[in-house]
Amino acid sequence: MKKEIISTDKAPQAIGTYSQGVKLDNTVYLSGQIPLIPETMELVQGDMEAQIRRVFDNLQAVANAAGGSLADVAKLNIFLTDLAHFPLVNQVMAEYFDAPYPARAAIGVASLPKGAGVEMDAVLVLE
Numbered sequence: 001m002k003k004e005i006i007s008t009d010k011a012p013q014a015i016g017t018y019s020q021g022v023k024l025d026n027t028v029y030l031s032g033q034i035p036l037i038p039e040t041m042e043l044v045q046g047d048m049e050a051q052i053r054r055v056f057d058n059l060q061a062v063a064n065a066a067g068g069s070l071a072d073v074a075k076l077n078i079f080l081t082d083l084a085h086f087p088l089v090n091q092v093m094a095e096y097f098d099a100p101y102p103a104r105a106a107i108g109v110a111s112l113p114k115g116a117g118v119e120m121d122a123v124l125v126l127e
Helices: 048-065 085-098
Strands: 004-008 021-024 027-033 071-082 103-108 120-123
Touching: 021 048, 027 048, 048 071, 048 085, 048 120, 085 103
Parallel strands: 071 103
Antiparallel strands: 004 021, 021 027, 027 120, 071 120
16 A cells, blocks of 8 residues: 655645645545635634635645545545534535535534634545
């Protein structure tokens, strides 16, 4: 099994002891992304919709660096500090994904790094 570390400056750099992504053969594990702007490493300004979009953009950047895209996502995990934002996640997600949609979990959490309201990670399977 071939292991490759995925890294890109188009997504926030790791703020801990982890990689942005790890590719094992044709499966790519994307680490959790919060709504950080890659160039500044600061949380995106704006409402929850802006945070959700920034997270999808960050995931897309790491997926691209691995040779894929969000279309290759098989499993998406969404962590929200307020599950009332779940309908907004669905609305924004429909702009980033086409059917058939990936498997997904949405989990309410007490808090996230840097005070973010949303974090997502994903598993891609590349053709």
